[in-house]
């Protein structure tokens with residue numbers, strides 16, 4: 031069974047509700063129809079029922095719950111809660127009322143906070159920063175987590191590397207220029223995410239333009255330091271570096287560049303040194319290798335809120351929603 035079919039099956043085992051606030055967006059409505067017909071989870075859409083129904087007229091979205099912010103009976107309680115949560119940051123009743131009526135991303139996150147939804151997915155039209163900021167502000171981090179980061183599950187067709195062509199790439203969406211401690215935290219969270227979603231042993235490669243001292247530069251030093259920290263913080267996981275990407279995933283090149291290293295050539299979790307590298311590489315893998323790219327999936331938020339690329343397909347949205355439902359279990 032493919033990675034995503036296995037995830038859908040897991041989602042079906044404990045039916046969750048996911049809010050899709052970009053409800054006037056055609057791919058989101060196509061995805062909604064598919065999610066409901068495949069019985070993956072329940073869906074909440076936000077907006078005017080007539081408008082949504084009109085935009086989605088070619089798709090059967092009749093089983094979705096549509097919440098219109100202008101007639102939402104719980105709005106007063108939501109406004110009061112948002113003020114309580116963000117008063118110290120200058121939130122007032124007036125501002126909260128305005129935000130929750132006009133910004134579906136904030137209303138969607140508040141639905142997750144208040145328990146009406148188990149998770150949220152957006153990003154087909156909104157930027158990553160705008161999708162993730164409300165969740166970072168309102169839901170905050172999960173217990174024992176300081177840094178929220180993100181990853182993609184990459185499913186590469188006809189690929190003998192990684193775990194049967196499946197990789198976690200991180201961070202490709204959120205943390206822009208991680209220091210060594212942050213990079214180590216991203217490695218630990220990504221190993222955990224790989225294990226829980228892919229169900230195989232994570233083998234983490236810390237990527238660089240150097241393999242085991244082949245180049246010298248402060249950028250390399252950062253990855254060497256991050257590797258040292260990650261190995262001491264997460265002894266339960268196989269983590270090593272610094273590796274160039276070929277040395278990380280191709281067994282013969284790993285053996286040549288890092289002889290005797292058990293991780294070189296076998297990595298299935300690729301930790302990029304910064305967001306430039308991660309974001310560029312995931313898009314190239316998606317487009318050139320025709321890989322499925324599910325994400326950016328967040329790790330470390332108190333409840334699951336996940337992002338999409340504006341270049342996503344309806345199928346990608348279905349996949350990310352199924353992953354979100356599994357994270358919510």
Ligand SMILES: CC(C)(COP(=O)(O)OP(=O)(O)OC[C@H]1O[C@@H](n2cnc3c(N)ncnc32)[C@H](O)[C@@H]1OP(=O)(O)O)[C@@H](O)C(=O)NCCC(=O)NCCS
Pocket residue numbers: 119158159160162163166167171176177178179202203204205206309326
């Ligand atoms: C996500 C992002 C918008 C957050 O930064 P920001 O808008 O500057 O927001 P702030 O720094 O004001 O942070 C907002 C809140 O989130 C928290 N926060 C921000 N980043 C966080 C992280 N990585 N982990 C945990 N909390 C975080 C802050 O502590 C802050 O909390 P507070 O308001 O209660 O004090 C920023 O990291 C970003 O733009 N990342 C890149 C996104 C992107 O463009 N990706 C490329 C395409 S995928």
Ligand SMILES: CC(=O)OP(=O)(O)O
Pocket residue numbers: 153156157158202203309325326338339340341
């Ligand atoms: C994840 C990402 O790069 O998103 P977008 O393509 O929307 O910028």
